[in-house]
Amino acid sequence: MTVGAHIAPIARSHIENADIVFFAGHPLMEMWVTEMNSNLHSLQVFYAEGKDRRITYKEMVNAMMTEVRAGKKVVGAFYGHPGVFALPPHNVIKIAKKEGYAAHMVPGISAEDCLYADLGVDPGKVGSQHFEASQFMFYQRQVDPSAYLILWQVGIAGDKSAAKFSTGKAYRQILVELLNENYPNEHKVALYECPTVAIREPRIEWITLGDFIEAELSLITTMLIPPSQKLLKNQSIIDRLALLEKNAH
């Protein structure tokens, strides 16, 4: 998210008062958070291309837990909302609690929040469904094409190895074919990236679903797919509700 803008006062206070801060996010955000607490350790060091991210996430959790067990006041500062599409923050809190330490999460401002603001989308208008792109491909999901569909981590869509930094066109081709069950190739979708600094504009690129295969994606790209169908009335429920109201009078 954006340096300076997207931090809750309580999160800032926890960071300022911590003995040690572990940080996961953009290097500029890291510099910003270092101004709040100079004892900052980057969690980025645990990533490596070709390395299974299950190991990476365990190492992140271990690094934090080692300091917790040493009696330190530890903050894990993760960009966005730490509990949204993010495994290590949930895991470290569960483990810390299980070992008897006080641990809790404070909410942050997620990519999702920025998307709603920048694209002028209200998730409540017709409903919205969020999936991690790879999970959406690996498992059979019931898509509601009359609601928004938001796919996260599209830059690594279809990565079974959990070790890639990007997946290519062949993977996206499969994702598009899967989406074609509900959305034609001409359907307009948005590629969204919230800027890291306030002097940059957000990336809001409307393309056709078919063009998604060739699109430039990064690890921070989120895809918004608007509904392809109108809401269908559930007449039998409407009728039953009408009967209730009629009987109440």
Added chain:
Amino acid sequence: MTAITLLEKLGADASFDPSLLSAQDKETLEDIISKANTFNAIELISVPDEKESEEKEPEEEKEPEEKQS
């Protein structure tokens, strides 16, 4: 002001007008932005194998069993 303080102000202070940045400040900002490496934003894993569910989550704490009355 350091580049990061400037960026913080740009993000946090609605009355801070970016068009009033001096040429030198703009240069400092562009410099720090262009030098910043990209980062790995991926923090969630979905792997369709059996091992995944064990590796993925530490064991859920069990709810205390309901007493039969």
